[in-house]
Amino acid sequence: MQPTPILQRAIKRLALTxxxxxxxxxxxxxxxxxxxHTKYGGYRIAWEKVRTYVCPDLTDFNLTPFVARRIEKRRDTFAHTETGSPMDGKEYLRRWKEEGGII
Known part of the structure; x- marks a missing residue:
């Protein structure tokens, strides 16, 4: 499938993708x-070309993050797991089953 001749002319003027x-x-x-790049396959950084961003002084800044004040902080605890970690495999399977997972 090819575009029409009029569209082909328009495509030539667009930026190359x-x-x-x-x-x-x-x-x-x-x-x-x-x-x-070095001849040994490494890369030498030219520190005069590295970008540095200067953050303005934010003391007495009136704006706040866009989070409602009535939102409560999550208090997920994993103390009942063997390792106490959310990355525990048994904890993952337990949560998966609670949320409707099928084995």
Missing amino acids: TKQGPHNYYKGNRTGAMGQ
Whole structure:
């Protein structure tokens, strides 16, 4: 399936995408290189090219995060598990069964 001739002309004027270019075409995101590759396969960072972001002074800042004050903090406890960790396999299966999991 091919686009109509009018659409083909319009496509030529659009920016090239990675799907339209050669198989090794990488468009990038305009960030630029922060160093250079060495002949041994490493990468040397040029610290004068590294971006640094300066955070403004936020003392006496009036805005707050967009979280309602009436939301209570979650108090999930995993003390009843063997390891006391939410990553415990038995705890995962127990919670999965509680939420309707089928074995």
